[in-house]
Amino acid sequence: MKTKAQLNEAVYHTASEWFVGLGLMIDDIELGDVMKYDVLRVSGRLMEREQQSDGRGEQSKTE
């Protein structure tokens, strides 16, 4: 299993290399580059949700 930091790094490289490499161009602008922040944000949100859904978050909040 990858750690969260390793998952972040993998998504970052995917967004940097493969999404951009698709060549989705709009008026000479690389859409993949513009989307990169949101790809990372969505990835992070999903990881955060999984972390909170394992129960530890609820326990921590009610201490």
Added chain:
Amino acid sequence: MAEANNPKPNKRVLLLPGHPVAQGYWRGLAEHYDLCFLYPQALEYAASLSLRALALNQFHNSDAQESALNTAAQIAAKAVQNAQVISGRLTASLDGSAPSEFNSAQDWWPGYVLQHAQALALQSAMLTQLAGAREIAGCVVHEDVAPDTRGMVLWCKAHGIPTIHVPHAACHLRPDGGPDIHRESRSDWILASGVYERDFYAAGGHPVDRIAIIGSPQMDGLYADEAMPSKAEARRVLDIDNDRVICYAGTWTQTTAIRGRGVFEMDEGLHAIITLAHEWEAVLIVKSHPNGGDDKVFEKALRQTNTPGIITKHYLSYAIRASDVLIAQGPSNICVEAAILGTPSAYIQTEGFDYSHALPFRSGVDRLGVTALEAMDSRGDPAWQDFARFYNAAHPDGGSVDKTVEKVVELCR
């Protein structure tokens, strides 16, 4: 429209996102340019400051709309063709340990691309309409990582228009903190707040000869001594009558690169601060982050533990000046602001981030009491002046707003 009621002749247009964090230099820039905001809500704010301004959405018309939708549809078709490949690559790179949605990217990826393509295509079409009507002198952004600001910067670069990034805050990612989009800048120029920020972006690959140090315009207001309260005045206004006051700076979850233990760390930090406040018999001021964080969590925690305190997202100078020591959840820029205002600080460490200077004091929650005491005892140490200068080259005088305007005018001739 503000422009229609203003008889003054047109100036060249300067593009800005319109985030309030940058409003300090709007007035100075407006003396040279007609400002055009990406965020339409900025127009009303600018009008309240009696500033001449435009909003990019004023250049939205049926031609721009049709062009954008057609372009986005064609892009989405390409995304459909590539969805299987993207899904496979994503799954392989994440080694099976990613969130489940990533294992079925072909089910949502094309729609996700369509949404972004529509937004970018429309933005690009409106910029094209603007360029047809007015001369665009340049583009100044407070960040160029989010889709709208990055899209605007890339459009300008594609059209030979100068782009300038004035970072709204320093990012304290450690060099070994892994890849992060905040290390990237797409603008031609960066106007850095200090040596730290210059070195941060240079290490991220930005040409160092395209980084000018001008100080932190966002922090200029802290140098207006006449507007800053004394400790006694701050405590009087906040109705605090106690020997010891701690300010706790909360944080928010930046999800573009989740690290550490997220919300659990925040809960631990708050718990440790409350424990410390009771040990010191201190009043606790919770200065929550203006970008987010749930103040109700703080309120509930203080009520449940019978901790005397105040919770606010605002009144930064009062919260800091009233306090004997500031403790931040992570290496927040509020530590620099506290140093400018003369209040020593410490922070609770988190994975991947740290200040590059020996200050502020730092530790995990396990030895927070010792760290906080060391920080409090350092009040007046000249090292805090060096720390403030490292992150804000304008310290101790301020004046970065004027330098920002001068540099923008120089670069956008």
